[in-house]
Amino acid sequence: MSKPMHRSRSFRRLDRVTPKGRHVLHFKRKANSLPHCAICKNELNGISMNPRGKSTSTNSRKFGGVLCSSCTGKVIKLASRIEHGEMKLNDISIVDRAFVLQMISH
Ligand SMILES: [Zn+2]
Structure with a gap:
C-alpha cells in the first residue's frame, strides 16, 4: 500500500518498470x-x-x-x-x- 500522502490525487501516478523487471508506481506532484x-x-x-x-x-x-x-x-x-x-x-x-x-x- 502506498504512503497516505501519495493517496492524494494531487499526485500523478507514473507506471515504471525497474531494470530487474519489477513494476513500480512513481508519484509526481501535478503542475x-x-x-x-x-x-x-x-x-x-x-x-x-x-x-x-x-x-x-x-x-x-x-x-x-x-x-x-x-x-x-x-x-x-x-x-x-x-x-x-x-x-x-x-x-x-x-x-x-x-x-x-x-x-x-x-
Ligand atoms: Zn478579466
Missing part, C-alpha cells in the same frame, strides 16, 4: 494551473510560474494577480463613476460589485 482573472476567467498575463506552482513574479498594480488589466480598468472606471454619483451600486453586476466596493473603501 498547478495558471492563475485566472476573477471576473472574466481569462488567464492572467505577466505572471511567471515556477515548476513548484509558486509565482515568481506578479503585477504590482491594483488587483495585480487577481484581475486582468481590462477588468481592472473597468472596475476603476465604475468606482470613480459611483464616487461621483453618476452611477448607483445597483447598476453594476454582482461580480464586479465586490471589487468596486473594495476600490471605494481604500
Whole structure:
C-alpha cells in the first residue's frame, strides 16, 4: 500500500518498470494551473510560474494577480463613476460589485 500522502490525487501516478523487471508506481506532484482573472476567467498575463506552482513574479498594480488589466480598468472606471454619483451600486453586476466596493473603501 502506498504512503497516505501519495493517496492524494494531487499526485500523478507514473507506471515504471525497474531494470530487474519489477513494476513500480512513481508519484509526481501535478503542475498547478495558471492563475485566472476573477471576473472574466481569462488567464492572467505577466505572471511567471515556477515548476513548484509558486509565482515568481506578479503585477504590482491594483488587483495585480487577481484581475486582468481590462477588468481592472473597468472596475476603476465604475468606482470613480459611483464616487461621483453618476452611477448607483445597483447598476453594476454582482461580480464586479465586490471589487468596486473594495476600490471605494481604500
Ligand atoms: Zn478579466
